[in-house]
Amino acid sequence: MIVEEARYQRAFEEAVATRRDLHRHPELGLTEFRTAAIVATRLRELGLEVRLGREVMDEASRVGVPSAAELRAAYERALAEGADPALLRAFEGGFTGVVGTLRGAQAGPVVALRVDMDALPIREDASTGHPPAREGFVSAHDGIMHACGHDTHVAMGLGVAEVLAAARSRIHGSVKLIFQPAEEGGRGAVPMVRAGVVDDVDCFVAIHVGSDGESGTLYPVVTGHLASSKLDVRFRGRAAHAGGRPEEGRNALLAAAQATLGLYAISRHHAGRSRVNVGVLRAGSGRNVIPDEAFCMLEVRGDSEEIADYMLHRAEAVIRGAAAAAEVEVEIETMGRTTTADSDSALAEAIAHAAAGVPSVRVDLRPHQAPGSEDATYFMRRVQERGGLAAYMVVGSGTGGGHHTRTFDIDESTFKGAITVLCEAILSLGAAPPEAGRRRAN
């Protein structure tokens, strides 16, 4: 190994403590104020160049931004929980991205690691059967939970920063650590890509813990992320007395219900998998009132951009058709998007090579099926488009319930192997980048 084992042990212990603190204080997408402040503070202490907020997020490409009231409440909560007020100002309005750059002592390529930071609107299991509850770091934010392991990603990202900051003399080129907000809902990556965050990157790795993988195994060839679109739909009709003058009403609930049924009736696509889900439908105000408002949150997905676009196009037609039939107005808003991307085998092999000397870690180079969608795919595509290499790596880490459930938990012991392999891979990629990893001049 390039770095001594004792340093990894220290970084691992710190990562567990960081993860538990973040797990106790989860924040939803674009409101990761406390988390981003902790990240920025730590990266600065370690001597990295830190860019944050609007410097790393393009305002015009943001979608699905929480309401002003939601942003304000989360900001106040972060302040109350002790986040640095001077730093917080840079994140105001939901610009919660952070990028730390570590310049090595020697010339070489730019190697980037991307981790995400957001939690989910899920109420965490508080029973003693759930380890975070039993060990005192269950979510203190009611109805919000790190149920996908992004707390562990931040902890591992900071662990990598800590080890590499101390190994600067051995770094060729530079290392970029990207802390992305709002992966859930596919909202955080595009504004960072458009801000040019990966435009100089030669090798890019995104990580995700995976409860379906075997603990201690790394899977750097993840395939099959679904392209997706997330939509909010508002139907506006006309209220009327349900007994006295029903014919004067324009029923928004009926339009939403018909749209929902129609969405599930969209024909499958011959070329690959597709998905549709209406996750929220709210409508109406009282038993004897023709409902004048309805609200739906839905998503469509596909194996390719082509299939996802097909699903989106059909979904919009179904929604507009249902609205027209009920003579209600409809407004469709895109709240997030993800695309597809493939891991480059040369990069996956370089990671496997770096892992060869690391005890208790196994690398499985066979394609590992992604469980859903990921907006890291936008970073991957951007890097690959410019001639660089990209990989998406699952860190097998299963315990507790599945992803996005109230009993989700992960095996913390896997942090050490992941931090070690990431650091060793980043250091060796800098010294000897795979051929295709040298960015084409343009």
Ligand SMILES: [Zn+2]
């Ligand atoms: Zn996730």
